[in-house]
Amino acid sequence: MKTGNKVIIYDTTLRDGSQTEGISFSLQDKIGIALKLDDLGVDYIEGGYPLSNPKDKSFFKEIRKNSLQNAKIAAFGSTKRANKKASEDPGIKALLATEMPVVTIVAKSWDFHVTDVLNVSLDENLKMVSETVKYLKTNDREVILDAEHFFDGHKNNARYSLKVLKAAQDSGVDSIVLCDTNGGCLPHEVEKITANVISKIKVPLGIHTHNDGELAVANTLAAVNSGARHVQGTINGLGERCGNANLCSVIPDLVLKSKFRCRYIGNSELKKLTEISRYVNEIANFVPMPNQPFVGSSAFAHKGGLHVNAIQKNRSTYEHIEPEAVGNERRILISELSGSSNILKKVEKYKIEHDQKTMRKILNRVQDMENEGYHFESAEGSFDLLVKKVLGKHKGFFDLEDFRVIVEKGKNGNSITRATVKIKVNGVEELTASDGDGPVNALDGALRKALKEFYPSLSDMHLVDFKVRVINPKEATAAKVRVIIESRDHKDTWGTVGVSENLIEASWQALVESIEYKLLKDEDGD
Missing domain, CATH: 3.20.20.70 (Aldolase class I)
Incomplete structure (x- = not known):
């Protein structure tokens, strides 16, 4: 034949x-x-x-x-x-x-x-x-x-x-x-x-x-x-x-x-491949495998400083195809292993490539925070906020007065989680409460209630993943935990991170940064 x-x-x-x-x-x-x-x-x-x-x-x-x-x-x-x-x-x-x-x-x-x-x-x-x-x-x-x-x-x-x-x-x-x-x-x-x-x-x-x-x-x-x-x-x-x-x-x-x-x-249809991969995972309610070839979020992610330096000179040094060919994108990861090339690539939009002092300041801050347990590879939203803070461009959208989370268990064995949040937005105080399936869900609901009249675009955002990891398990119940929250709107997906000995506090940090990143992103038109 x-x-x-x-x-x-x-x-x-x-x-x-x-x-x-x-x-x-x-x-x-x-x-x-x-x-x-x-x-x-x-x-x-x-x-x-x-x-x-x-x-x-x-x-x-x-x-x-x-x-x-x-x-x-x-x-x-x-x-x-x-x-x-x-x-x-x-x-x-x-x-x-x-x-x-x-x-x-x-x-x-x-x-x-x-x-x-x-x-x-x-x-x-x-x-x-x-x-x-x-x-x-x-x-x-x-x-x-x-x-x-x-x-x-x-x-x-x-x-x-x-x-x-x-x-x-x-x-x-x-x-x-x-x-x-x-x-x-x-x-x-x-x-x-x-x-x-x-x-x-x-x-x-x-x-x-x-x-x-x-x-x-x-x-x-x-x-x-x-x-x-x-x-x-x-x-x-x-x-x-x-x-x-x-x-x-x-x-x-x-x-x-x-x-x-x-x-x-052909080549034009192939650019839809990453989209359909993520669509099927979403329908199936499966968390995508980040290291899946071609379409995974890590398929074109670069962490080592030498690697990043090399792909800036010629992308074929560490990539077998152009990520755009399959509808994917190149990602530069930030961690304590990062060199100046990683930072330079991540902050291109701020046009500070010739400001070596600021570049070093950002890198030192990343390394210090990762030493404390933070992790920016899956929290690019938090990294972007860190850069804005170093550059003096960070903007707070609300001030926290206090929050409280209560978990009650009734005689029937059912658990109820209720969060209360008090914030100020432009001097206006808001006090809201929300029940949820757990502390993070309840806090998210209460915070959204408080902010929705001031920032309607938050209705377009939702949390899609929540990960908790114990950083120093030898400390047992006094160990630090790292919380990474993944959020999504109609256009983008981003991660934010929080670290604390208190799980709820770490969750609050990541939750607040996820909302701040969304609002800054909308304001900048990204």
Whole structure:
């Protein structure tokens, strides 16, 4: 089979990705993700298994109300049952009822699974594959066959695994996908076996890998290098157990770093990759992995002073691509390891690069505060406020008179947390109270109540993460704690930090700085 350099991208976030532990996509979640995937430019979106649950069945009905620009929607199912005609099989009927143009069928290609899981003969399995494909083709569907456990099956009984593929090919299947379902194969195995299949099968071949050996992306690229031109995966590598091949890595590896190309995803579409990665994490209620390649917040973050100095001279010294190519951004981290290059890069907007005295003052202040337990790598909002204070440009938006937090537990066992805050804004005193799920939530609510009439833009801001770490655990209950709060508005995300022996005091510091940073940012038009 001749192969060009165009690779088809098939996304299975809505089906395989939904099997991730802790994920339960709503119907609207699935529609929203599908529209984002279509905008990115994927070729196929696997919508789900219509026979398995009402939500997946409803998805196919709802997605028809949307006009997709690039992607075809695929309904997923399995081959017919051994004791049923394809036309009578409930699963096949459910697939056709979706009215989707593409049907993806999973079939057993490992003889062990055929005899010990399906409990049918090897010949009966071939008949199930053949009859299912033929029937779907007579109903004018594009048919994709996922050969489940293909690589393990090929290693155990290559002759039979190839018979499964040939049964599908001879029945008119449009493409066949080789699956490393257990995720245990190595790249050289995938490359060799895929090349062997390419020499014997004439329909387009694809690859579907799992990440149990942390090789899903490598195995996918190995298969493509051998001739597979249909790639399956999920956004952020979501999936059962250790996940599937991460399309947020596979796609830029193909578009930016190889001779292969995606049909609809070019350089302009690739810039949407970080956005869709974070969108899916938000929908899934997952905290993004900062060190995720290409799209993670740390993917282009530089901490060592020598590194920062080098990238200022030539970015390719410590970056394999331009972060903007995937919609990400370069970050310069500030810590006690920072040199003047880090500080210089972080304060470019203040135009003080020639003021060595001030630069040294900022660096000394950072090092002193980190020695006390502060941490600015994840608290860039606090760092920006520190710089403004050193430069004499810091502006306070309110004065604290006092605050109080009370936690009560009633006879019924329920806990109630109430915070009271007294502040002054331009000489006007405000006293407010708020109940919350905990001290920080209650303090945040009370402070917002007090400030909302003076600063309406705070309604656009919300807290998205709260982290606590004990700095010197040997001090036991007298140990210092560091609190980092991550906040977000419609435009940006920022972190702030507080340190104290008192958890509530440390939380208050970080909370106040998060609000100050938001207000200063709005005032400066950033």
